[in-house]
Amino acid sequence: AQQAVDAAKSAAVTDATDLMRGLVQRNRLIVTIMIVTTMVLGAFLYYYLLRLTHRISGPIYVVSRIMRDVMEGRTPDARPLRKDDEFQEFYAQFTEMMRQMERRR
Numbered sequence: 001a002q003q004a005v006d007a008a009k010s011a012a013v014t015d016a017t018d019l020m021r022g023l024v025q026r027n028r029l030i031v032t033i034m035i036v037t038t039m040v041l042g043a044f045l046y047y048y049l050l051r052l053t054h055r056i057s058g059p060i061y062v063v064s065r066i067m068r069d070v071m072e073g074r075t076p077d078a079r080p081l082r083k084d085d086e087f088q089e090f091y092a093q094f095t096e097m098m099r100q101m102e103r104r105r
Helices: 002-071 088-104
Strands: none
Touching (some): 002 088
16 A cells, blocks of 8 residues: 555656646746847847937938038038938928028028
């Protein structure tokens, strides 16, 4: 009878150990998937934000260059913005203001 109890305990311990090994492997897989997903999303977010900052900073640079030219007495070279740049409406009004100022000279 004691042997049967010991065999049952041993089987229970073996089952519990196998269950724990399975859980650990599953958890490793989940953590690996989470790390890879985080890295992919991080790379995508980096690329997206880099593009966004260029679409914002490009027009600001162009406007500041034009303003510097005007302050130094030179006729500014107002080039069009890139198609996907931000501040399109603002830049259109700004260049129209520059044309109006040039006509009044």
